[in-house]
Structures are given as C-alpha cells and as structure tokens.
Amino acid sequence: MTQPYNGMPAANLTGVAWRKSLYSNSQGNCVELAELPDGGVAVRNSRFPDGPALIYTRAEIAALVLGVKDGEFDNLVA
Structure with a gap:
C-alpha cells in the first residue's frame, strides 16, 4: 500500500x-x-467504494465521535 493521502482512491487502500x-x-x-497501518483512519462513501478516501488522525476522529455523542451535529439530520 502506498502512503495514504487525502483524496486517494479508496481502492488503493489494500489490506x-x-x-x-x-x-x-x-x-x-x-x-x-478503516483503520490504517500507521494508526490513521480512512473514510469513504459506501455508495462509491472505489472513490476518494479522506484520511484523518485518530485525534480528529475522536473529536468527531465525541461531538456526535454530545449532539453537536443533531441539526444536520433533523
């Protein structure tokens, strides 16, 4: 697998x-x-599994999850 980068084809994230x-x-x-070997986290759209992947650090994902749990984004789905 090549070094992950934002916008890379998700299909290139093998393994x-x-x-x-x-x-x-x-x-x-x-x-x-998906958890990456370097500890990062890749995110892709399930409707386009070969489309681009966004790569985040664990700290960035943790901040998102905590915000979701706290209801900070509830207005986006209501």
Missing part, C-alpha cells in the same frame, strides 16, 4: 477492513471507516 454503522440503510447511504 484494510472497511466498517460501516449498523444504522446504514439498504440503499448504502453511509460512510465507511
């Missing part, structure tokens, strides 16, 4: 296990996340 939420619906409207 990673993509996971999506159990809340994902049957139309595939969800994002998928």
Whole structure:
C-alpha cells in the first residue's frame, strides 16, 4: 500500500477492513471507516467504494465521535 493521502482512491487502500454503522440503510447511504497501518483512519462513501478516501488522525476522529455523542451535529439530520 502506498502512503495514504487525502483524496486517494479508496481502492488503493489494500489490506484494510472497511466498517460501516449498523444504522446504514439498504440503499448504502453511509460512510465507511478503516483503520490504517500507521494508526490513521480512512473514510469513504459506501455508495462509491472505489472513490476518494479522506484520511484523518485518530485525534480528529475522536473529536468527531465525541461531538456526535454530545449532539453537536443533531441539526444536520433533523
């Protein structure tokens, strides 16, 4: 696997296990996340699994998850 970078084709991230939420619906409207060998986290659109991947640090993902748990983004789905 080449060094991960933002916008790289998700298909180039070989050897990673993509996971999506159990809340994902049957139309595939969800994002998928994969832990990278360097400890980062890749995110891709489940409708376009070979499309671009965004690469985040664990700290960035932790901040997002904590914000979601605190309800900071509830207005985006209401």
